[in-house]
Amino acid sequence: MKKEIIHATQVTKIYGIGTSHPYTALHDVSLLMYEGEFVCVMGPSGAGKSTFINNLSTIDIPTKGTVYIQGEEVRQMSPKQMGEFRYKNLGFIFQEFNLLDSLTIFENIAVPLTLANMNHEEITQRVHDVSRKLDIEATLHKYPSECSGGQRQRVAIARALVTHPKVIVADEPTGNLDSKNSHEILSLFKQLNETEGVSILMVTHDPKIASYSSKLLYIKDGMIDSEIKREGLSQKEYFYKIVDLNSNESQELFE
Amino acid sequence: MGTFKFSMTILKKEFKKSIIFGLTMLFSISMSLVFFDIINNPHLQDTVKANGGTTFATMQLPFASSLSFVIILFCGFMIFFANNFYLSKKTGEIAILSMSGLSSFQSTLYLIYQTFALILIALPLGILLGQGLTIIMHYWIYDYLNIHASLFYTPVMTYIQTVIFVLVMMFLLCVLESGFIYRHDIQSLLMENKEMEFKDRRIIKFPYVVYGICYIGGIVMMFTEPHQSTSYIVPTFLGIYGAIGLLRYVLAKFIRKLKEGPLLTKKYALIYTSNLCQSIQQAYLLVALLVGSITSMMTIIMSCRNSYREFVVAIMGYVVVIVLLTVSVIYKFLMEAQMRKGLFYNLWKVGYTKCELKKIARNEVVYFYLSLFLIPFVYIVIILGRFVYFDHISLWFVLMMTLFYMIPLILSTIFTYIQYKKSVIDTIQGR
Numbered sequence: 001m002k003k004e005i006i007h008a009t010q011v012t013k014i015y016g017i018g019t020s021h022p023y024t025a026l027h028d029v030s031l032l033m034y035e036g037e038f039v040c041v042m043g044p045s046g047a048g049k050s051t052f053i054n055n056l057s058t059i060d061i062p063t064k065g066t067v068y069i070q071g072e073e074v075r076q077m078s079p080k081q082m083g084e085f086r087y088k089n090l091g092f093i094f095q096e097f098n099l100l101d102s103l104t105i106f107e108n109i110a111v112p113l114t115l116a117n118m119n120h121e122e123i124t125q126r127v128h129d130v131s132r133k134l135d136i137e138a139t140l141h142k143y144p145s146e147c148s149g150g151q152r153q154r155v156a157i158a159r160a161l162v163t164h165p166k167v168i169v170a171d172e173p174t175g176n177l178d179s180k181n182s183h184e185i186l187s188l189f190k191q192l193n194e195t196e197g198v199s200i201l202m203v204t205h206d207p208k209i210a211s212y213s214s215k216l217l218y219i220k221d222g223m224i225d226s227e228i229k230r231e232g233l234s235q236k237e238y239f240y241k242i243v244d245l246n247s248n249e250s251q252e253l254f255e
Numbered sequence: 256m257g258t259f260k261f262s263m264t265i266l267k268k269e270f271k272k273s274i275i276f277g278l279t280m281l282f283s284i285s286m287s288l289v290f291f292d293i294i295n296n297p298h299l300q301d302t303v304k305a306n307g308g309t310t311f312a313t314m315q316l317p318f319a320s321s322l323s324f325v326i327i328l329f330c331g332f333m334i335f336f337a338n339n340f341y342l343s344k345k346t347g348e349i350a351i352l353s354m355s356g357l358s359s360f361q362s363t364l365y366l367i368y369q370t371f372a373l374i375l376i377a378l379p380l381g382i383l384l385g386q387g388l389t390i391i392m393h394y395w396i397y398d399y400l401n402i403h404a405s406l407f408y409t410p411v412m413t414y415i416q417t418v419i420f421v422l423v424m425m426f427l428l429c430v431l432e433s434g435f436i437y438r439h440d441i442q443s444l445l446m447e448n449k450e451m452e453f454k455d456r457r458i459i460k461f462p463y464v465v466y467g468i469c470y471i472g473g474i475v476m477m478f479t480e481p482h483q484s485t486s487y488i489v490p491t492f493l494g495i496y497g498a499i500g501l502l503r504y505v506l507a508k509f510i511r512k513l514k515e516g517p518l519l520t521k522k523y524a525l526i527y528t529s530n531l532c533q534s535i536q537q538a539y540l541l542v543a544l545l546v547g548s549i550t551s552m553m554t555i556i557m558s559c560r561n562s563y564r565e566f567v568v569a570i571m572g573y574v575v576v577i578v579l580l581t582v583s584v585i586y587k588f589l590m591e592a593q594m595r596k597g598l599f600y601n602l603w604k605v606g607y608t609k610c611e612l613k614k615i616a617r618n619e620v621v622y623f624y625l626s627l628f629l630i631p632f633v634y635i636v637i638i639l640g641r642f643v644y645f646d647h648i649s650l651w652f653v654l655m656m657t658l659f660y661m662i663p664l665i666l667s668t669i670f671t672y673i674q675y676k677k678s679v680i681d682t683i684q685g686r
Contacts (some may be wrong), residue, residue, distance in 0.1 A: 079608045083608040085606075
């Protein structure tokens with residue numbers, strides 16, 4: 001039986017409550033995500049994609065609705081529990097890499113392990129293991145500013161993976177990368193998803209990147225507009241379906 | 256919208272960026288008025304009258320007046336320093352203006368209009384504050400020197416010279432700002448704010464041990480030189496050179512070694528030591544200035560201890576120098592802190608709670624100011640200790656001198672922490 005990993009029910013997010021211009025970024029959105037799923041979120045700019053994944057992953061708290069991650073309700077957690085939950089269960093990857101400039105690459109990767117109170121040997125071992133896997137061992141003693149964009153994103157991924165999280169949350173992880181690096185990183189995501197059973201929730205603009213997923217949610221005006229499942233389709237067929245969905249959206253512009 | 260109108264609109268909208276620069280100007284102007292009063296006030300004039308001469312050797316200047324002049328120059332220097340920080344905050348803004356089609360000349364005008372506007376606000380307020388401080392100073396100094404004169408009398412020349420000082424500063428700031436615009440292209444302006452990495456730009460790269468030898472050498476020299484006020488200046492500057500070298504080039508390596516070892520498992524220390532190291536390296540010039548000025552002023556005070564008038568002026572100078580420098584340190588630290596918004600937000604995303612982030616920020620600020628306190632402290636203790644030993648000054652006086660130095664630093668620590676927390680932690684949305 002498939003195990004639920006994220007269960008969001010009727011999530012609504014309103015910004016600027018109490019001001020003269022409150023703005024509803026998400027309207028009653030629900031999602032049931034199972035362990036080992038690779039869900040991709042697409043949609044036009046300003047549709048609420050980032051708000052959606054932020055609200056589903058403890059980065060933001062919904063105004064209404066409930067979010068369960070691994071059976072725990074996010075809104076019931078204290079700040080301390082939430083922090084602990086974050087570094088133990090979730091791995092975040094963002095377009096801007098979000099590395100800590102004053103720490104070396106090694107230290108950047110080690111941060112979640114330090115937070116988890118691991119001992120020195122285990123930290124060193126894990127950082128070396130994950131950096132070997134991502135081919136960034138040579139950069140471990142450099143600072144983020146001394147690395148290329150591709151290397152920095154690999155470091156961000158290494159930091160997200162080093163605690164062996166159950167879910168990876170990625171917001172436009174390839175947004176700042178060239179196509180070669182983008183596909184290398186997506187192949188890695190796919191491998192993690194298929195061989196290690198890591199669940200992935202990812203936002204992207206690019207249909208090619210989205211074609212690596214197993215399910216696609218199309219968000220428009222803060223609501224889930226459509227959903228496509230890959231199921232038995234080849235990556236190419238799935239890609240065409242995604243392109244169709246996006247071009248239907250573009251067609252509306254001319255009607 | 257013309258350049259003038261646009262620069263005023265931005266100045267109003269982004270007033271927060273200019274507050275510390277404005278305050279530095281205000282305080283510097285008020286202090287210049289106080290010290291110009293010391294130079295011009297007939298009741299405070301030295302018994303040794305100023306005499307001209309055909310050569311420098313035959314020229315005589317009362318020491319209190321020369322010291323006051325040095326303090327005024329120092330005030331001007333601090334305005335430059337603050338302006339420099341102010342400009343580095345505006346790089347993004349100027350880059351956008353250049354991209355929008357403003358010529359270098361127009362960009363220079365844009366900056367000059369804003370600086371002039373700030374000076375126009377700071378000048379009357381500074382004179383007003385200076386006048387208030389002058390009355391307090393008269394009350395204190397007249398009482399101390401047994402002078403019977405009106406507390407409210409300030410020579411007209413004092414105001415004229417203060418205004419001239421401000422006009423000269425305005426001219427020099429124009430030169431500085433136009434130079435800044437002409438030196439930078441759009442790319443370098445955009446990169447200026449993002450460059451956090453420390454680069455070793457030494458032309459001659461001495462081995463690190465040289466800095467250690469200089470620092471210890473300075474201390475040793477203090478004991479080997481004959482006991483005279485002036486004999487502490489050279490050892491102090493040698494020590495400062497060593498201390499700065501250790502801070503800039505050795506500290507980073509030392510902390511890095513610690514982070515590879517015991518600090519790797521410390522969730523607070525791993526972060527705040529890295530930030531602390533960066534802050535010290537970015538503010539090394541101010542640290543050097545603080546250490547150099549405090550120890551120099553200390554030796555000047557000691558050398559004037561037998562002349563009441565000069566002694567009082569020297570103590571006032573000491574306090575002014577410390578206050579101006581601590582304001583600059585706060586300015587510099589908070590400027591660097593602005594660049595750490597992303598860092599703290601990322602730490603929060605990784606799993607640090609806001610409470611833990613506050614602890615990191617607190618440790619960072621406390622250790623930064625503690626190092627500012629401790630670096631010159633060794634020298635201050637030795638200099639004052641020697642004077643106590645040779646029975647020139649009381650322990651009570653030593654305590655007062657140390658408190659004058661400690662209190663502004665303690666207040667700065669609290670203020671810096673509150674502002675730092677406000678800008679990097681309180682802005683994080685979410686729990």
